Amino acid sequence: MKFQKRTIGLIIYFILLLLPIYWMLNMSLRTNADILSVFSFYPQEPTIDNYLKIFTDKSWYSGYLNSIYYVSMNVVISLLTALPAAYAFSRYSFLGDKHLFFWLLTNRMAPPAVFLLPFFQLYSTFGLIDTHFAVALSHCLFNVPLAVWILEGFMSGIPREIDEMAYIDGYSFPRFFLTIFTPLIRTGIGVTAFFCFMFSWVELLLARTLTTTAAKPIAATMTRTVSASGLDWGLLAAAGILTIVPGALVIYFVRNHLAKGFALGRV
Amino acid sequence: MAMVIQNVSKRVANECHIDDISLQLEPGTFNVLLGRTLSGKTSLMRLLAGLDKPTQGRILMNGRDLTGVPVRKRDVAMVYQQFINYPSMSVYQNIASPLRLAKVAAAEIDRKVREVAEMLRIDNLLERLPVELSGGQQQRTAIARALVKDAELLLLDEPLVNLDYKLREELRAEMREIFKRRDSIVVYATTEPPEALALGGNTAVLYEGRLEQFGPTVEVYQHPQTSRIAQAFSDPAMNIVAGTVDAGSLRLGEARQVPLQQHLRGLAPGNYRFGMRANHLQLQRNSAADIEFQTSIGLAEISGSETFVHVVHNGDAWTVQQPGIHQYQLDQQLQVYVDPARLYVFDLTDQLVVSPDNASRQLT
Numbered sequence: 040m041k042f043q044k045r046t047i048g049l050i051i052y053f054i055l056l057l058l059p060i061y062w063m064l065n066m067s068l069r070t071n072a073d074i075l076s077v078f079s080f081y082p083q084e085p086t087i088d089n090y091l092k093i094f095t096d097k098s099w100y101s102g103y104l105n106s107i108y109y110v111s112m113n114v115v116i117s118l119l120t121a122l123p124a125a126y127a128f129s130r131y132s133f134l135g136d137k138h139l140f141f142w143l144l145t146n147r148m149a150p151p152a153v154f155l156l157p158f159f160q161l162y163s164t165f166g167l168i169d170t171h172f173a174v175a176l177s178h179c180l181f182n183v184p185l186a187v188w189i190l191e192g193f194m195s196g197i198p199r200e201i202d203e204m205a206y207i208d209g210y211s212f213p214r215f216f217l218t219i220f221t222p223l224i225r226t227g228i229g230v231t232a233f234f235c236f237m238f239s240w241v242e243l244l245l246a247r248t249l250t251t252t253a254a255k256p257i258a259a260t261m262t263r264t265v266s267a268s269g270l271d272w273g274l275l276a277a278a279g280i281l282t283i284v285p286g287a288l289v290i291y292f293v294r295n296h297l298a299k300g301f302a303l304g305r306v
Numbered sequence: 307m308a309m310v311i312q313n314v315s316k317r318v319a320n321e322c323h324i325d326d327i328s329l330q331l332e333p334g335t336f337n338v339l340l341g342r343t344l345s346g347k348t349s350l351m352r353l354l355a356g357l358d359k360p361t362q363g364r365i366l367m368n369g370r371d372l373t374g375v376p377v378r379k380r381d382v383a384m385v386y387q388q389f390i391n392y393p394s395m396s397v398y399q400n401i402a403s404p405l406r407l408a409k410v411a412a413a414e415i416d417r418k419v420r421e422v423a424e425m426l427r428i429d430n431l432l433e434r435l436p437v438e439l440s441g442g443q444q445q446r447t448a449i450a451r452a453l454v455k456d457a458e459l460l461l462l463d464e465p466l467v468n469l470d471y472k473l474r475e476e477l478r479a480e481m482r483e484i485f486k487r488r489d490s491i492v493v494y495a496t497t498e499p500p501e502a503l504a505l506g507g508n509t510a511v512l513y514e515g516r517l518e519q520f521g522p523t524v525e526v527y528q529h530p531q532t533s534r535i536a537q538a539f540s541d542p543a544m545n546i547v548a549g550t551v552d553a554g555s556l557r558l559g560e561a562r563q564v565p566l567q568q569h570l571r572g573l574a575p576g577n578y579r580f581g582m583r584a585n586h587l588q589l590q591r592n593s594a595a596d597i598e599f600q601t602s603i604g605l606a607e608i609s610g611s612e613t614f615v616h617v618v619h620n621g622d623a624w625t626v627q628q629p630g631i632h633q634y635q636l637d638q639q640l641q642v643y644v645d646p647a648r649l650y651v652f653d654l655t656d657q658l659v660v661s662p663d664n665a666s667r668q669l670t
Contacts, residue, residue: 198388198390200386200388200390201390201392203357203377203384204384204386204390204392205392206357206376206377206378207355207357207377207382207383207384208403208404208407208451208455209378209404209407209408210378210407211378219392219394222394223393223394
């Protein structure tokens with residue numbers, strides 16, 4: 040009996056959870072006229088016109104490309120800077136290391152809007168506005184500290200003796216780091232990359248403000264569908280579905296290690 | 307030529323880990339560092355390896371000052387107490403890694419790896435990953451990697467401690483054979499006196515970061531310079547009793563006076579502390595000369611095929627090691643006998659005055 044109750048509870052929970060997503064999928068397969076005229080739980084005359092428009096219209100698909108481009112750039116920059124930093128925090132003690140480590144995390148506690156104006160001013164000066172690099176760099180503000188914290192947790196789980204063993208065997212530091220150490224924390228690197236991807240992918244404020252046309256993210260493009268003739272419901276829903284897909288794909292690859300990532304690598 | 311440690315000290319945050327140790331280790335010798343936990347064994351090993359830098363003093367190898375030289379530039383191999391292997395490499399790659407870094411030819415690497423693996427009896431496991439091995443096999447891999455390097459200094463930091471009893475006995479027995487024909491300086495840290503005796507060579511007794519005594523293992527065992535060394539270097543610890551020598555007779559604790567005999571004959575009148583090994587205390591009289599003590603039983607502890615009877619005499623707690631398994635009542639009165647010829651004598655400043663001449667007797 041208990042088992043059945045739990046099953047029913049879970050089914051209700053999942054229906055509530057998936058309903059908005061299903062509704063978006065439903066809408067994305069219908070025309071605007073259909074959406075506005077008939078109430079239906081499933082598309083009666085399914086059409087993929089909305090998706091075709093996104094894939095063929097450059098102003099639409101370039102939004103996706105821009106987003107993917109700066110997000111990948113940000114993941115690479117975050118990992119490249121966080122790996123050595125996390126190693127230093129995990130293996131060495133130096134003056135103020137604990138304070139610096141905590142200060143990193145406090146960067147995550149301020150809303151990005153606080154940094155918006157200085158970023159805009161600074162990037163304008165350097166002519167970086169409307170480049171992918173500008174967005175990737177600004178997202179490092181919250182991704183690098185997070186990456187350092189997660190990687191530090193994973194690295195501290197590797198016994199220090201392995202490092203010493205490698206030095207005794209005669210490994211140089213770069214060689215040890217690349218051939219011995221990195222394979223040991225590859226789960227951590229994967230999880231970190233996921234978190235960087237996720238936060239950079241969903242961030243809208245900085246991405247929209249620092250770009251105009253050439254590096255405009257998809258989330259900003261989506262606001263374009265509001266026009267004098269009202270909302271383009273079907274197109275917007277299709278764009279929404281396509282925005283979920285990359286995140287879902289990435290989650291699939293790190294699904295077994297996510298919990299450890301949320302615990303910042305400390306379990 | 308040898309490794310010379312000159313007045314080496316190591317302090318970490320005002321805490322003294324190594325206090326002014328001087329030692330000379332000869333090539334081709336087996337050296338045991340014996341001491342309790344926190345006595346400085348690992349700290350000394352890390353200084354010898356070059357993983358840490360001494361606060362004071364110098365370390366010379368063949369006359370060359372190695373004090374500031376980083377570990378990568380030294381010719382050293384080490385085995386840790388924990389089983390440390392590269393988890394992402396197979397056993398073969400693990401053992402081969404120091405040779406690969408030394409740019410040894412592939413055929414030569416293969417020959418050496420198989421040779422050392424055969425010696426450590428892991429030659430059938432070469433393709434496995436360390437996680438797929440038992441604890442004993444993992445430690446064998448670590449030892450193989452240290453051996454294959456053929457370094458001039460080989461450090462083993464309590465390599466058998468994390469193994470279960472049977473495996474430890476097995477590997478300890480092989481250890482002697484493995485290290486017999488090597489030109490390198492082998493340093494082996496352990497907390498267990500039987501291990502030091504089983505491995506032979508030289509023994510350095512460490513106590514709270516200081517070197518108490520260094521010499522051939524049997525000599526340190528037979529002639530411990532202080533009662534502290536004697537207590538550290540016997541398991542269970544040596545029993546100590548206060549005694550008085552007066553005009554040719556000896557009185558130990560509450561026992562009756564006996565005449566001075568054999569090695570004790572030369573003792574000047576005065577107060578001394580006498581050491582008795584647990585296995586030299588008997589529960590029955592073996593000869594008329596034996597000294598008899600009245601004791602009460604605190605606890606009888608069965609250890610394998612032996613019984614450790616913890617007794618109290620005149621406020622001193624002793625341990626009697628008895629072969630076989632015996633049951634005793636708590637607080638039961640018990641007569642304990644010791645042969646005066648087996649007594650170690652220390653003066654009141656804890657220096658060895660005279661030790662029984664065990665040379666002709668069996669070392670147990």
